[in-house]
Amino acid sequence: MTQHTVEHQHPLSARSSVPRGRLARTALTAGFVLSVIVVVTVPLYGAYAATGTSAGTLETLAKWAPLILLGFGLNLLMSFIAMGIGTVAGVGLGIAQVSQVSWVRRAAWAATEMFRNTPTLILLFMAMFLLPFELRFGDLVIALPPWLKAILGFSLSMMAYVSEIVRGGLQSIPTTQWEAAEALAFTRRDTLRLVIIPQCFKQMLPPWMNVYAIMIMSTPLASILGVHEGLTITRSAISAEGQPELLAPFYLFLLALFFVYSYPISLWTLRLERRYAIKH
Amino acid sequence: MISRRALTLGLSAIAVGALTLSAHAETLDAVKKKGVLSVGVKADSRPWGYLDPQGQPIGMEIDLAKNVADRLGVKFEAVIVQSSNRIQFLEQGRVDMLIATMYDTPERRRVIDMVQPHYYSAATNILAPKSANLKSWEELRGKKVCGQQGSVYNKWIERTYGASAMSLPTIEEGYAALRAGNCVGFVYNDLLLEMAAEQPIWAGYTVPLKSEDRQYHSIGVRKGEAETPFGKKLSEIVIDWHRTGYLKELNKKWGIPANEYLEEAAKKYAR
Structure with missing residues (x-):
């Protein structure tokens, strides 16, 4: 990144003798080590605090951990796909929000505001109950299991957030850039593609990752709809064991899984934000 | 707050209307x-x-x-x-x-x-500490009882005996709330509660009342x-x-x- 050579140092980081990149890497490593420690010790402590003896509880947790991890895998899968769909649709919608055609701009704005201001849970309920369990096109049958419907619900939320990030990013580029491109006889499409988007991409990345981190946290909402993701399976496991003492360690285990996954993302976002901070 | 059931019913009504099965x-x-x-x-x-x-x-x-x-x-x-x-x-x-x-x-x-x-069939009963010394359902009027979210037992006890039911997402969370003293008892089907009461962790607890509201599966x-x-x-x-x-x-x-x-x-x- 060429920006490194011209940037002004933040007063706090200027004091540090460690180079920026290494500092960030160290922070990242430290964060990850911390996460691993947390994932191991938190359930242990929960088990200890709840029963006084951790051995039996740990064995029970070990027995269920593979299934809970599998459930957590579905949380990740839902988040990846929803992120993909939401990003593609959101970028389109965001660009439409700065369109020169007024009805396109208004429609994109309305869609963005509608989905951005609707709670994700409501979108999930809509996806769950308004869609059939399978789609039939003659002989072709496409099954729509609850997790797929949940992905649709999450995608709509994601799309609206990404749309706002893209609109904000595009509008943050000084108008002189547009004018310069116009002077060089770029079409509007080429201006966007070759001049504007490459410049705002960096600024959009950190908020995009933030939105992703928020979305992965909201995936357990799907448990309300009967999707067999991490939370649903954790509850089923507690129910199968029938012991209230297991509540704390089992929920803490799930919490630790989310933390270990999300914390590095949040550290990385912070690092990118610092690196891409606007320098004048 | 709209109950989940009402929401479910409402949305499914829309769904049935919207769908041509x-x-x-x-x-x-x-x-x-x-x-x-x-x-x-x-x-x-x-x-x-x-x-x-x-x-x-x-x-x-x-x-x-x-x-x-x-x-x-x-x-x-x-x-x-x-x-x-x-x-x-x-x-x-x-x-x-x-x-x-x-x-x-x-x-x-x-x-x-x-x-x-x-x-199959089951009826409603309550798991309560022996120390509460429950003798009749009427004693539950105005008291707080724990139950599982969306279960019929909660609604029944609120309607019939005027207890206020505190709903928890799972049975075990209901048990935990009972053990923490957040309610006088846990309402559920009598069969499960009788099974629970025999376990050592529920030593100080009992299913004290006669089951009511028999229902059939x-x-x-x-x-x-x-x-x-x-x-x-x-x-x-x-x-x-x-x-x-x-x-x-x-x-x-x-x-x-x-x-x-x-x-x-x-x-x-x-x-």
Whole structure:
């Protein structure tokens, strides 16, 4: 990144003798080590605090951990796909929000505001109950299991957030850039593609990752709809064991899984934000 | 706050209006043609339906569902449902039938059919500390009781005895709330509570009252299907379960206290 050579140092980081990149890497490593420690010790402590003896509880947790991890895998899968769909649709919608055609701009704005201001849970309920369990096109049958419907619900939320990030990013580029491109006889499409988007991409990345981190946290909402993701399976496991003492360690285990996954993302976002901070 | 049930009902009403479901062939033929019987079962109601650590549903109701598939000569597919979504799963055709700890109630009969006779029965009771010294249901008026979210027992005790029910997402969270002293007792079906009360961790607790509000479980099929060959076949199977003592046997296998309804029904249908 060429920006490194011209940037002004933040007063706090200027004091540090460690180079920026290494500092960030160290922070990242430290964060990850911390996460691993947390994932191991938190359930242990929960088990200890709840029963006084951790051995039996740990064995029970070990027995269920593979299934809970599998459930957590579905949380990740839902988040990846929803992120993909939401990003593609959101970028389109965001660009439409700065369109020169007024009805396109208004429609994109309305869609963005509608989905951005609707709670994700409501979108999930809509996806769950308004869609059939399978789609039939003659002989072709496409099954729509609850997790797929949940992905649709999450995608709509994601799309609206990404749309706002893209609109904000595009509008943050000084108008002189547009004018310069116009002077060089770029079409509007080429201006966007070759001049504007490459410049705002960096600024959009950190908020995009933030939105992703928020979305992965909201995936357990799907448990309300009967999707067999991490939370649903954790509850089923507690129910199968029938012991209230297991509540704390089992929920803490799930919490630790989310933390270990999300914390590095949040550290990385912070690092990118610092690196891409606007320098004048 | 709008209850989840109301929301579910409202949204499903919209869904039913919005959907044009393809006409279903007679379910018995359809099941035999595809060679699989899909049954909606619970995974949060030990010992009737719960998960093993491999993620497979097991329990008394899963045994019953397998038995139906065996008798029809088809493979068995368990589809895990929850109280909040089981009716939609059935209506939308994701499952052919429900054996999902579901009581036969007039509200449900408006949307689906209940296979007769009932295969099971349970009533409401409460698990409370011995020190509370409960003697009658009336003593619960104005008191706080714990229950599981969306269960019929909470509504019943609020309506009948004016207790205020505190709903928790799972039974175990209800138990934990009871142990933490957040409520005077945990309301649920009497069979489960009697099983719990025998465990060492519940030493200081008891099921002190006489069970009330007896309810009966039915296999659920889509609206209008009770009178089709599928519904009639299921009805025959349930009668045979009672007659041969299969239900009593399973009840014992899963360590559930003797169920007076099963005794009565076994006598009634004995040849």
